[in-house]
Amino acid sequence: MFLVTEIIALSLFAMSFDLIYGFTGMLSLGHATFFGTGSYIFTLSILHWQSNLWVSLLLAIIGSAIIAWVIGFFAVRARGTNFIVITIIFSLVIFYLSFYYKSITGGDDGLPLKVPDLGLGFLSISIHDNPMANYYLVLAIVSLCYLFYWRLIASPMGRLFLAIKSNEERTQYIGFNTLKYRLISFVISGAFSGLSGALYSMTTHYTNNKLLHWTTSVDVVVWTIVGGAGTLIGPIMGAWIFTFFREFISFHFKQYPIVIGMVLIFFIIFVPQGILGYLLGLIRRERK
Amino acid sequence: MGIEVHLFMNMMNGLVWGLIIALIALGLVLIFGLIKILNISHGEFYMLGAIFGWYLIQYTQNFWLALVLSPLLVAAIGLFIEWGILRPTEDKPIKTLIVTLGISLILQYTVYWFYGGSPQRIVEPFQYHLTLFGSGYSGYRIFVAILSMAVIALLGLFLQKTRIGLWIRAVKQDQEMAIAVGIPTKKVIMITFALGSFLAALGGILAAPIFSVDFLMGLEILPTAFMVVIIGGPGNLMGALGASILIAELEGISSVFVSPTISRVLSLVLMSIVLLKRPEGIFSRARR
Amino acid sequence: MDSILNLQEIHTFYGKSHILHGITLAVHENEIVCLLGRNGVGKTTTLKSIMGLTPANRGNIFFQGRDITRIQDYLIPRLGIGYVPQGRHIFPDLTVRENLKIGIVGNKVQVKTYEEIFSYFPILRERLNQLGGTLSGGEQQMLALARALVPNPTLILLDEPTEGLMPRMAKLVVEIIQKINRTGVSILWVEQKLVTVTEVSHRIHLISKGRVEYQGTPGELIQNREIQLRYIGVKV
Ligand SMILES: Nc1ncnc2c1ncn2[C@@H]1O[C@H](COP(=O)(O)OP(=O)(O)OP(=O)(O)O)[C@@H](O)[C@H]1O
Ligand SMILES: [Mg+2]
Numbered sequence: 001m002f003l004v005t006e007i008i009a010l011s012l013f014a015m016s017f018d019l020i021y022g023f024t025g026m027l028s029l030g031h032a033t034f035f036g037t038g039s040y041i042f043t044l045s046i047l048h049w050q051s052n053l054w055v056s057l058l059l060a061i062i063g064s065a066i067i068a069w070v071i072g073f074f075a076v077r078a079r080g081t082n083f084i085v086i087t088i089i090f091s092l093v094i095f096y097l098s099f100y101y102k103s104i105t106g107g108d109d110g111l112p113l114k115v116p117d118l119g120l121g122f123l124s125i126s127i128h129d130n131p132m133a134n135y136y137l138v139l140a141i142v143s144l145c146y147l148f149y150w151r152l153i154a155s156p157m158g159r160l161f162l163a164i165k166s167n168e169e170r171t172q173y174i175g176f177n178t179l180k181y182r183l184i185s186f187v188i189s190g191a192f193s194g195l196s197g198a199l200y201s202m203t204t205h206y207t208n209n210k211l212l213h214w215t216t217s218v219d220v221v222v223w224t225i226v227g228g229a230g231t232l233i234g235p236i237m238g239a240w241i242f243t244f245f246r247e248f249i250s251f252h253f254k255q256y257p258i259v260i261g262m263v264l265i266f267f268i269i270f271v272p273q274g275i276l277g278y279l280l281g282l283i284r285r286e287r288k
Numbered sequence: 289m290g291i292e293v294h295l296f297m298n299m300m301n302g303l304v305w306g307l308i309i310a311l312i313a314l315g316l317v318l319i320f321g322l323i324k325i326l327n328i329s330h331g332e333f334y335m336l337g338a339i340f341g342w343y344l345i346q347y348t349q350n351f352w353l354a355l356v357l358s359p360l361l362v363a364a365i366g367l368f369i370e371w372g373i374l375r376p377t378e379d380k381p382i383k384t385l386i387v388t389l390g391i392s393l394i395l396q397y398t399v400y401w402f403y404g405g406s407p408q409r410i411v412e413p414f415q416y417h418l419t420l421f422g423s424g425y426s427g428y429r430i431f432v433a434i435l436s437m438a439v440i441a442l443l444g445l446f447l448q449k450t451r452i453g454l455w456i457r458a459v460k461q462d463q464e465m466a467i468a469v470g471i472p473t474k475k476v477i478m479i480t481f482a483l484g485s486f487l488a489a490l491g492g493i494l495a496a497p498i499f500s501v502d503f504l505m506g507l508e509i510l511p512t513a514f515m516v517v518i519i520g521g522p523g524n525l526m527g528a529l530g531a532s533i534l535i536a537e538l539e540g541i542s543s544v545f546v547s548p549t550i551s552r553v554l555s556l557v558l559m560s561i562v563l564l565k566r567p568e569g570i571f572s573r574a575r576r
Numbered sequence: 577m578d579s580i581l582n583l584q585e586i587h588t589f590y591g592k593s594h595i596l597h598g599i600t601l602a603v604h605e606n607e608i609v610c611l612l613g614r615n616g617v618g619k620t621t622t623l624k625s626i627m628g629l630t631p632a633n634r635g636n637i638f639f640q641g642r643d644i645t646r647i648q649d650y651l652i653p654r655l656g657i658g659y660v661p662q663g664r665h666i667f668p669d670l671t672v673r674e675n676l677k678i679g680i681v682g683n684k685v686q687v688k689t690y691e692e693i694f695s696y697f698p699i700l701r702e703r704l705n706q707l708g709g710t711l712s713g714g715e716q717q718m719l720a721l722a723r724a725l726v727p728n729p730t731l732i733l734l735d736e737p738t739e740g741l742m743p744r745m746a747k748l749v750v751e752i753i754q755k756i757n758r759t760g761v762s763i764l765w766v767e768q769k770l771v772t773v774t775e776v777s778h779r780i781h782l783i784s785k786g787r788v789e790y791q792g793t794p795g796e797l798i799q800n801r802e803i804q805l806r807y808i809g810v811k812v
Binding site for chain 3: 370447454455457462464465466467468469470471472473
């Protein structure tokens with residue numbers, strides 16, 4: 001149950017990454033920063049301020065959005081490889097900061113968390129000791145977010161994101177401030193990645209700086225590329241496949257990232273559209 | 289110890305560290321200039337240099353042999369990786385970048401498999417200490433500084449005076465025209481990749497006795513190396529050299545007064561300013 | 577036959593777009609052959625296909641009787657084909673000296689000395705240590721020609737060598753090309769303007785939409801107003 005809930009929370013992370021990579025065409029290799037920030041803000045606000053569950057979730061969204069705005073402010077000014085480099089640099093430096101401020105972040109030992117009860121006005125439900133309630137809550141929030149993304153990509157702004165991906169210069173000529181829209185996409189993605197981190201910690205009752213780490217950034221890239229970028233569902237599939245894979249293999253073969261590296265290279269060279277993209281392509285060809 | 293001695297020591301350390309960074313960054317910039325590919329796995333060549341060095345020293349008890357052999361081994365690996373894995377995607381920079389991400393995972397965890405997760409030490413090959421400002425300073429570090437400077441000077445001579453050096457510069461400026469005058473461009477790229485790997489590995493084994501050797505050291509160096517590329521200007525070799533020393537000295541000197549974390553953040557701030565004000569790097573000539 | 581370059585039914589694609597639809601032409605020894613056509617008809621692509629830069633997908637290219645269609649790209653110039661591309665493509669951060677030296681590859685080639693080069697292009701003598709990017713357009717064109725000439729080619733491919741030059745400079749370039757041709761170097765010359773080449777070329781091919789539509793001597797072409805109008809427009 002925990003694992004399933006965990007993966008649902010991670011699905012939101014996957015979708016959020018897909019928004020900037022699959023739709024706006026920006027490859028961020030530092031997305032763990034937002035995931036981790038969300039998780040930490042959620043945990044720390046509960047730990048230090050005993051804040052309400054809703055408030056903590058909201059704070060996680062706002063906090064990650066602010067961080068995403070600051071990093072994005074610099075990053076979107078750079079294009080292509082430089083954009084990627086900046087996301088890497090910021091995220092690695094923030095990760096090292098989390099080590100130095102161990103007293104606050106708990107470093108790699110992390111911080112345990114007692115999730116407060118869910119207040120719904122007239123009744124309050126325990127989330128901490130009730131996996132089913134936890135599951136439904138996470139599922140409901142992530143489903144709402146999926147609907148939001150679904151509407152977003154169908155909206156004029158979503159089409160603008162796609163236009164930026166396929167040809168930013170032309171989009172600029174038509175008269176759009178592409179910097180602004182790239183930043184918007186980045187901040188939305190960062191904010192929901194933060195929410196995803198918060199939901200993840202809510203489920204695991206725990207946070208540590210591993211969530212900020214490079215490997216977390218790499219994970220979401222792998223899910224998205226293998227699942228199929230630009231499809232929203234593909235990256236979610238990727239998250240399920242790889243999280244299960246890791247859960248089962250990491251006992252027997254600690255060096256499993258070797259396999260992930262190979263799978264990543266295989267897909268990029270031979271199936272660049274990812275599993276779902278490949279299947280959709282097949283169906284389209286069948287129809288013709 | 290007085291503050292001026294402390295300051296002096298940190299400046300010396302900054303210089304030594306800056307020169308090691310320069311070895312790594314020069315390789316990165318050399319490759320980037322040629323094929324516009326940002327090599328995420330470049331840090332792993334630095335790591336491999338130290339790891340092979342450690343093994344060679346275990347078996348031969350001879351640091352000097354390891355100093356020569358380890359970078360050569362790594363250069364051979366780099367050659368193979370460029371030829372066997374990168375070449376099919378080389379016309380698509382973002383794809384290649386993701387491939388190098390996969391390579392990075394594979395190299396890291398293959399080393400983890402054989403070498404294990406705990407850091408090891410290599411002792412300095414000679415214990416000579418100089419007396420500077422009434423305080424001892426490691427003769428080995430002076431040696432590292434001198435050797436690095438010599439290697440960097442040799443690299444400059446190689447690029448300026450030899451036929452292959454001329455070819456490397458020509459391919460960097462106009463790859464299609466280079467082919468049309470008869471330059472075997474693919475081989476030049478392969479050699480450059482091997483040369484870049486060699487330099488990173490040399491940095492790795494030189495740094496090994498100063499720090500410690502573990503499988504994640506390549507990841508730790510990555511943000512610094514990337515900052516150097518941005519501050520020095522992409523593809524700009526002299527800029528990379530200047531930026532390496534600038535960053536290392538900035539962090540070295542400032543860490544006398546503030547915590548190492550804050551000094552790391554300072555270089556991040558410097559990079560961000562450069563990015564906004566001089567996207568071509570601070571050492572670029574204003575041309576074209 | 578004494579033809580040194582022979583293209584037979586060359587088809588070339590950029591990705592999916594079909595650019596050359598079966599180009600056939602020949603350059604004989606000591607000849608200046610011109611390939612004339614409007615914007616975007618595939619003149620540059622023809623030269624790039626010969627050089628292996630955009631390899632032909634179908635058809636064959638023979639150089640001195642040898643099939644070079646599938647030869648590795650960088651070996652083609654080494655056979656004795658010089659290439660002067662559109663826009664000159666001087667290496668901007670190499671000195672003039674290095675730009676000249678760069679064409680010397682392989683071991684067997686007998687190369688021209690600097691003195692021989694300066695006899696064609698006296699201006700380069702003073703510029704030897706300057707960076708290629710700092711030269712004027714005319715000087716860059718000279719350098720591009722000189723660079724192609726250094727390895728003693730038997731054939732030179734020229735892509736609009738007078739484009740963007742002042743009339744006086746253009747005239748000088750044409751004279752130099754003729755002088756090179758008289759030493760026994762064959763020339764395939766891509767051009768948009770008929771006037772530039774009527775005096776100097778031996779034969780002219782007209783190309784349109786990736787196909788050679790007409791060929792003849794300059795004299796014949798000047799007589800034929802209809803063909804001129806159809807394939808090169810009104811400017812004569
Ligand atoms: N890299 C490319 N990718 C796709 N299409 C191209 C490319 N280069 C050229 N083309 C197309 O191929 C066609 C032929 O181009 P080419 O450069 O050979 O023309 P050209 O005859 O040399 O024209 P010009 O007189 O302008 O130099 C043009 O329609 C052009 O749009
Ligand atoms: Mg052309």
